[in-house]
Structure formats: structure tokens, C-alpha cells
Amino acid sequence: MTATIGGPTPADDAGGARPRAGTDPARSDTVSAVVRQWRAVHPQLDTGPMEIIGRINRCAALLQQAEDAPLRRAGLSRAEFDLLGALRRTGHELTPGELARETFSSGAAVTKRLKQLTERALVERRGDTRDRRVAHVRLTDAGRDLVDGILPEQLAYETAVLSALTPDKQGDLAGRLAELLSRLEGLGGALRT
Amino acid sequence: MTATIGGPTPADDAGGARPRAGTDPARSDTVSAVVRQWRAVHPQLDTGPMEIIGRINRCAALLQQAEDAPLRRAGLSRAEFDLLGALRRTGHELTPGELARETFSSGAAVTKRLKQLTERALVERRGDTRDRRVAHVRLTDAGRDLVDGILPEQLAYETAVLSALTPDKQGDLAGRLAELLSRLEGLGGALRT
DNA sequence: CGTCAGTGTTTTACGAGTAAAACACATGCT
DNA sequence: AGCATGTGTTTTACTCGTAAAACACTGACG
Numbered sequence: 001m002t003a004t005i006g007g008p009t010p011a012d013d014a015g016g017a018r019p020r021a022g023t024d025p026a027r028s029d030t031v032s033a034v035v036r037q038w039r040a041v042h043p044q045l046d047t048g049p050m051e052i053i054g055r056i057n058r059c060a061a062l063l064q065q066a067e068d069a070p071l072r073r074a075g076l077s078r079a080e081f082d083l084l085g086a087l088r089r090t091g092h093e094l095t096p097g098e099l100a101r102e103t104f105s106s107g108a109a110v111t112k113r114l115k116q117l118t119e120r121a122l123v124e125r126r127g128d129t130r131d132r133r134v135a136h137v138r139l140t141d142a143g144r145d146l147v148d149g150i151l152p153e154q155l156a157y158e159t160a161v162l163s164a165l166t167p168d169k170q171g172d173l174a175g176r177l178a179e180l181l182s183r184l185e186g187l188g189g190a191l192r193t
Numbered sequence: 194m195t196a197t198i199g200g201p202t203p204a205d206d207a208g209g210a211r212p213r214a215g216t217d218p219a220r221s222d223t224v225s226a227v228v229r230q231w232r233a234v235h236p237q238l239d240t241g242p243m244e245i246i247g248r249i250n251r252c253a254a255l256l257q258q259a260e261d262a263p264l265r266r267a268g269l270s271r272a273e274f275d276l277l278g279a280l281r282r283t284g285h286e287l288t289p290g291e292l293a294r295e296t297f298s299s300g301a302a303v304t305k306r307l308k309q310l311t312e313r314a315l316v317e318r319r320g321d322t323r324d325r326r327v328a329h330v331r332l333t334d335a336g337r338d339l340v341d342g343i344l345p346e347q348l349a350y351e352t353a354v355l356s357a358l359t360p361d362k363q364g365d366l367a368g369r370l371a372e373l374l375s376r377l378e379g380l381g382g383a384l385r386t
Numbered sequence: 387c388g389t390c391a392g393t394g395t396t397t398t399a400c401g402a403g404t405a406a407a408a409c410a411c412a413t414g415c416t
Numbered sequence: 417a418g419c420a421t422g423t424g425t426t427t428t429a430c431t432c433g434t435a436a437a438a439c440a441c442t443g444a445c446g
Binding site: 066091170177179184 | 221222223224225227230231233234235238239240241242243244245246248249250251252253254255256257259281282283284297341344345348351352354355357358362363365366367369370371372373374375376377378380
């Protein structure tokens with residue numbers, strides 16, 4: 001998936017004010033190899049943004065792959081864990097619609113997942129007494145225990161991976177990603193033309 | 194991972210040196226809201242890693258969503274574009290197996306995509322003369338033109354998104370992501386216990 | 387030669403997600 | 417009350433990816 005992203009920097013380099021930290025020649029990840037290939041084929045394109053966006057995509061893919069393993073062991077998919085996690089962290093019941101918004105997935109997907117999770121007795125549902133269209137979903141004790149059992153394991157793994165960066169660099173990274181994410185989310189539904 | 198509904202509140206300010214890095218208090222993205230919820234429920238857990246990994250995942254999701262739109266318009270899925278892009282950037286023929294490795298997907302998926310792309314005359318295949326098991330796939334002129342037409346559009350969008358960060362910060366971000374990615378890829382197949 | 391282990395690719399069976407339609411109900415208007 | 421319109425949820429039909437099995441072929445070895 002990494003292959004696609006990249007982009008010319010806006011202000012461009014007229015004089016030589018280049019973001020010098022971006023390209024470490026000694027550093028060799030798959031993204032830098034891909035960027036090199038694109039530069040050879042399209043020398044006129046500035047590949048700077050590829051170094052960021054390609055890496056975000058690739059990191060996300062590898063992280064998700066790594067974190068899927070313990071979930072599978074517990075018999076959960078990532079999407080199911082996200083749903084249970086949403087219930088756990090909010091601490092109260094949620095409707096299917098709220099769960100869909102909370103987990104950034106479609107209502108139909110939530111319906112299917114709730115069906116399975118209910119069968120496995122990880123969540124329970126009850127109807128709303130005032131409005132009989134809506135349902136309220138809550139974790140069972142088993143569901144809560146499952147989430148609470150898995151979460152520390154995941155966090156421990158994440159901590160281990162991030163130990164590649166000093167705490168200072170971790171803070172920088174979090175801050176910069178927050179800026180980028182604010183921008184992306186600020187664009188709202190107006191993602192792209 | 195997941196997050197709450199996003200009240201679009203522009204977060205700016207990032208000026209000078211912050212005394213403490215690690216946990217940025219007043220950042221308004223969906224991830225910070227989620228992290229706050231987890232902290233309230235599990236105060237003893239170190240939620241620091243979520244600030245980075247949650248944001249990487251969310252950024253990746255939003256970026257991919259945004260970049261899918263123009264691809265759909267061109268009648269391509271992201272996976273198809275990645276495949277064509279791999280052929281374009283390497284500049285020579287690739288076998289299905291090589292394409293699978295290059296695009297980080299399974300051989301079966303590549304087979305299916307090649308079938309469709311061949312029908313649409315975006316790629317061509319020929320058999321190897323020495324080893325009749327292997328095929329060689331290359332872009333047609335139409336396929337090359339399609340990639341070359343879409344790529345600059347994607348790059349322009351990425352540039353616009355990244356303009357939320359100064360060139361210096363972009364460089365920092367790229368560098369830190371490279372370190373993280375090197376670590377993740379260095380773990381090789383040994384992802385997780 | 388013949389066959390056996392290994393490799394490259396495709397097929398099969400199936401699970402999971404989505405968009406759009408279908409439902410079920412609430413709410414507002416006359 | 418009766419009905420149109422909107423909202424929350426589920427169903428339907430379909431696409432796409434995957435794992436595992438099946439194929440097709442090579443290369444080595446007795």
C-alpha cells in the first residue's frame with residue numbers, strides 16, 4: 001500500500017531552505033526505497049511528503065498486524081475489540097448508532113458484530129422504553145474482563161515498540177501527529193474535492 | 194484506534210519550546226478524547242503510547258479515505274493503483290510473486306487484480322520462456338498514462354494536507370517515523386510473541 | 387527416465403465490510 | 417386521527433481479501 005503517496009512541497013526550495021531532517025541516507029526502510037524509485041522515474045516531482053505519508057501508512061499496517069495476533073488468540077477481530085473498547089472506555093451503554101460513530105464504521109457492520117458478540121455473551125442489548133427503534137448495548141462482565149485483560153498486553157507491546165524513540169522524540173512525534181490529525185479531521189467530511 | 198465524534202475545533206499554536214514533551218494537554222483531535230476516556234477508566238495504565246499509535250492509525254485511515262476518492266473516479270481501487278504503481282516505479286516487468294511482495298499483499302489477491310487489470314488493458318502478461326510457471330507483467334501505455342495522470346493529483350493533495358506543518362516539522366516527523374518504521378520492519382516476521 | 391520435494395501461480399470456500407433498500411418506529415402537520 | 421417525513425436499525429446483494437488446497441511446472445537425485 002505504500003506505493004502511492006507522495007507530494008511536492010508547497011513553498012518549494014528556491015534557495016536551499018530544505019527540511020534537512022527528513023532524509024537520513026543511512027536509514028533504510030521500505031518507504032525510502034520506494035521513494036527512491038519514484039524519484040528515478042519522475043525526477044521532477046518532490047517526494048518529500050511521501051516520506052511522511054508513506055511511512056504513516058506502512059507503520060499503521062505493521063502495527064495493526066502486530067496487534068491483531070493477540071486479539072486472534074482471544075478470538076476477537078480488531079473491529080470487534082474496537083467495539084468492546086468503545087463500550088469499556090465510555091463506561092456506559094451505547095446505541096448501535098453511537099457505536100458506529102465511535103468506531104468509525106458503518107451501521108451495518110456494527111449490526112453484524114453485535115450479533116456475534118451477543119451470541120458470545122460479551123455484550124447485552126436492551127430496547128429503549130421511550131423510543132422502540134433504538135437499542136442500548138452494554139458489556140457483560142465477561143466482555144469487560146476480556147477487554148481489561150487484553151488492553152495492558154497491547155499497551156505493553158506498544159511501549160516496547162516505541163522504546164525505539166527517546167521520550168523526547170516520542171513527545172515530538174505525538175505532537176506533530178496531533179497537528180496533522182487535527183488538520184485532517186478539521187477538513188471534516190470535506191475530504192478531498 | 195477509534196475515537197469520538199469530532200467537533201471540529203481548530204488546534205493551532207505550536208510555537209516555541211515546550212518544557213515537557215509526552216502528553217500534550219489541550220490538543221483537540223479524536224484520539225486525545227479517546228485517551229482521556231481510557232485514563233478515566235484505567236488511571237493506572239500508561240496511555241502514552243496511544244497518543245502516537247492511535248494517531249498513526251487514525252491519520253492513515255483518514256488519508257486513505259481522502260486518497261481513495263480520486264482513484265474511484267478513475268475506476269481504480271487503492272490496491273489496484275498500488276499494483277500499477279509498483280510496475281511504474283520499478284520501470285520493468287514484475288512477476289505476480291514480485292508484485293505481491295512489492296504491494297504487501299497475498300498472491301491470491303494479486304492474481305485477482307491482474308485478471309481485472311488485464312481485462313481493462315492496463316497491464317499485459319507474457320509467459321517466461323525458460324520457466325513456464327512464471328508470468329511477467331508489464332504496464333500498457335494506457336496503464337502508464339493512468340498512473341502518471343493520477344499521481345500528481347495525489348501528490349498535490351498530500352502537499353496541501355502537510356502544509357499544516359512547517360517544513361522543519363515535516364522533516365522531524367519524517368525522521369521520527371523512519372526510526373519507528375525501521376524498528377517495526379527490523380522486527381521482521383517476529384512481529385509480536 | 388521417473389518421481390519427489392520445492393516453487394510460482396491460480397482456484398476454492400468463506401468471512402467481513404459496504405451501499406442501498408427495507409423496516410420499524412417517532413414526530414410534526416393539517 | 418391520518419399521513420408525510422425523518423431517524424435508528426437491520427437486511428440484502430455484492431465486492432474484495434484471505435487461507436488453504438489445487439495446479440503446473442522445475443530441478444535434483446537415485
